[in-house]
Amino acid sequence: MRHTLAVLVDNKPGVLSRVSGLFSRRGFNIESLAVGMTEDPEISRMTIVVRGDDRVLAQVTSQLGKLIDVISVCDIPSSESVDRELVLIKVSADATTRSEIMQIVDIFRAKIIDVGTETLIIEVTGDRGKVGAIERMLKRFGIRELVRTGMVAMNRNTKTVNGGDA
Amino acid sequence: MTDTWVPDHILYLVKGRVFQLKRRKRTVTDATISGAKALIECLRDERVDTIFGYPGGALLPLYDELYDADIRHILVRHEQGAAHAADGYARATGKVGVCLATSGPGATNLVTGIANAYMDSIPVVAITGQVPTPLIGNDAFQEADITGITLPITKHNYLIKDVNDLPRIVKEAFFIASTGRPGPVLIDLPKDITTDELEFKYPETVHLRGYHPDINIDKDAVRRAASMMMQAERPIIYAGGGVIISNTSSELLKLAETINAPVTTTLLGIGAFPQSHPLSLGMLGMHGTRYANYAVQESDLLIAIGARFDDRVTGKIDAFAAQAKVIHIDIDPAEIGKNVRVDLPVIGDAREVLRLLLSYLREKQSKSGAWLEKIDAWKKEYPLQYQQSDTVIKPQYVIQEIHRACPDAIIVTEVGQNQMWAAQYFQYEQPRTFITSGGLGTMGYGFPAAMGAKVGCPDRTVIDIAGDGSFQMTSQELATVVKNDICVVVAILNNGYLGMVRQWQELFFDRRYSHTELTQSVDFVKLAEAYGAIGIRAEKPSEVPSAISEALAADRAVIIDFVVDPTENVFPMVPAGAAINEILEPEVTA
Incomplete structure (x- = not known):
């Protein structure tokens, strides 16, 4: 089972290696990890997608919580949250295929951000399902390169991971 | 505030030591002190009375401050000894143990001791020297990434990059080490930080957003x-x-x-x-x-x-x-x-x-x-039992005799059969009287840990129950205990084997004793004497009580070499992976 964790950490050097080191040492599998500064510049937020049953999740959460630089760990249930990932896809495109690819891009509300004689770079933002679908659609044209930011997620409504809940 | 220029390359003598001052610009006011001095002040504020350490290039400014500080520094003979001694001190006293080592190999030599303290949740603060901050990452002489190395074996660790952070970091380190589930905290201290100046004020409180050891009980x-x-x-x-x-x-x-x-x-x-x-x-x-x-x-x-x-x-x-x-x-x-x-x-x-x-x-x-x-x-x-003998010393008997002679001793152990017999055949009545490496199972832990326990509790009798294998891993600390008048007794249960491994080979590997025999490796009596300690040997059961009483009466560190039955095994025993009521035990005849 897949879980999304929002982890608030002190924005200090070395914190990422403490977190990733913990995952490798304890044998937890990270599916994706995205990190960046929050509204408070002293705090960074990591969004970690991890696979495992409830027992693994409980261990991950409590072991993370023991790191001194970790301020809080929240499980973000997919039913009560939105999640997004940004993906750049460099796909082969010549005169014969370009218009078809552009149609697909339109349908998925993605963007073409670079055009070359043999390739297009497409920017897609979406949840796991949408990103997977466009990737499948573009595969037959030849995906030359693909990079993803990793999932970021946020609770719906007024609920926040830093304690606010109305 | 005044800028002072110190002349180039002047040698002078203070208290018999040669100083060489290099041309450097320093901003000095009455209110500032060096990082090295600030660290000593911090340790004093934490009521640290003893440090186990070993100097080196990166620590020279700090050792210079230690030269006339009123903190007892015990010079070990290997940094691993310092880490285990700080651990033993902490276990015996309940206070935070402190060890100190220089950069690079000094720091890496602490690693086993830090891992040992981490596995058993022991409050230790380890301070390591580091190359000057401009050189970090350059593969400088005696550089090791000790904060990286100790990441998974410390409760937390720090690299000080600004001398103004030093008091806060030391305060946090002691707080983290000793509260909640205790554990070791390492502070890596670059050489230039120890000479940089700061306006010193030791913080009274700790503010850590991600660490709140006070728990509201449900x-x-x-x-x-x-x-x-x-x-x-x-x-x-x-x-x-x-x-x-x-x-x-x-x-x-x-x-x-x-x-x-x-x-x-x-x-x-x-x-x-x-x-x-x-x-x-x-x-x-x-x-x-x-x-x-x-x-x-x-x-x-x-x-x-x-x-x-x-x-x-x-x-x-x-x-x-x-x-x-x-x-x-x-x-x-x-x-x-x-x-x-x-x-x-x-x-x-x-x-x-x-x-x-x-x-x-x-x-x-x-x-x-x-x-x-x-x-x-x-x-x-089903009492604990073994087959007593009139001709050969049984290790269990040695433990029982030590208990008879000194029931309120602090017993420290090495790891292996000696540890299990010490756990089984001594009768413990008080906390902090049995000190052993549990989680990590570190051979060589006992002797330096006993040294630390004795320094922390000088009025108690401290006895290290050792094996001939384990003791040889840290026996160089004999020099430390003799030099510093730390009167510990080392009771070696000398069976000429790495006994616990030999036991597993006997029971589970068809008696193929692959590389576990240690016989005739060393004369422990002469070894003790070489260091200025007392060496006693007991070869017959009848010699056991007198050897123990002689050791307990001595005014110096003592090694007793008990030549014990090499075939004796630790029982009861649950084979690895079996349920704990599936127990192996040999027949004992009356």
Whole structure:
């Protein structure tokens, strides 16, 4: 089972290696990890997608919580949250295929951000399902390169991971 | 504030030492002191009376300050000795142990000791020198990324990059090491930070956003625990090192007597409950008593306090206490459900939880009477036993004789058979009287840890129960104990083998004793004498009592070389992976 964790950490050097080191040492599998500064510049937020049953999740959460630089760990249930990932896809495109690819891009509300004689770079933002679908659609044209930011997620409504809940 | 220029390359003598001053610009005011001096001030504010350390290039400015500081510095002969000594000091006194080593190899030599303290939750602050900050990352001489190396074996670690952070970091380090679930904290101190100047003020409080060791105990959970204890017919308390760390022995005794539950302890929990008490079952697990293991397996309520269900305790995990409901009292939420299912977790400091629990409990009368009778029958039927001999010294006999001669000693052990016999055949009545490397199982731990324990508790008799293999791993500290008048006794159970490995080879590897024989490797009496310690050898059972009394009367460190039966094994024994009631034991004839 897949879980999304929002982890608030002190924005200090070395914190990422403490977190990733913990995952490798304890044998937890990270599916994706995205990190960046929050509204408070002293705090960074990591969004970690991890696979495992409830027992693994409980261990991950409590072991993370023991790191001194970790301020809080929240499980973000997919039913009560939105999640997004940004993906750049460099796909082969010549005169014969370009218009078809552009149609697909339109349908998925993605963007073409670079055009070359043999390739297009497409920017897609979406949840796991949408990103997977466009990737499948573009595969037959030849995906030359693909990079993803990793999932970021946020609770719906007024609920926040830093304690606010109305 | 004035800018002072110091002339180029002037040599001068102070107290017989040669100083070379290099041309450098320093901004000095009356209010500023160097990082090195600030560190000494911090240690004083933390009431550190002793440091175990070893100097080196990166630490020269700090050692210069230590030269006339009123902190006792004990110069070890290998940095591993410093780390274990700080650990032994911490276990014996309950205070934070401090060790100090230079950059690079000095720091990496601490690693085993730090890992050892981490596994057993021991408060240690390790301070390491580091190359100057501009050189970090350049593969400079004696550079090692010690914060990276110790990331998974410290509770937390720091690299100081600005001298103004030094007081705060030292304050946090001691706070983190000694609160919550204790553990080692490392501070990496670049050389230029020790000479940089700062306006010193030691912070009074610690503010860490991500660390709050004060836990609000869930009173409902404690109430439920109380009611489960009142209802249980076959309760058993399984007490670990956490009981000792949180100084909860007297509350544990009250709890056991109130609910009439027998108490078994882990290896690290030895001393948490008086072993002469009728409710004491001794140690459980792989080399635990039969009656402790049987009682766990037949119990209907297992009350774990400050213990972590280690594989050496549980054996086959699915079969462990299979009929019991499990209450787990621990300060570390990550231990709950890590290894076994728990019916009722109670998170908090053991002492506070037990005090609360006792306020909810009333005296329990008869409910577990039949249970205690059954356990007493097991105790009578399956006592710890070995085959005594008139001709060859049995290691168990040595331990019993040491107990007879000095029942209130602090016993420290190495790792292996010596450790298990010391756990089984000495009778421990008080916490902090049994000091051993549990989680990491570090051979070579005992002797330097004994040194640290003796420094922390100079009025106590401290005896290291050693094996001939383990002792040779850190025997160089003989120089340290002699030089510093640290009167410890090392009782070597010399069987000429790496005995515990040999035992496994005998039982599980067709007696193929691959590379475990150590016979005739060293004359321990001469070794002791070479260092200026006293060496005594005992080869016959009749010589054992006099060797012990001679050692206890000595005014110097002593090694007793007990030449013991090389074929003796540690029993009872639960083979690895078996359930803890599947016990191997040889026949003992009367």
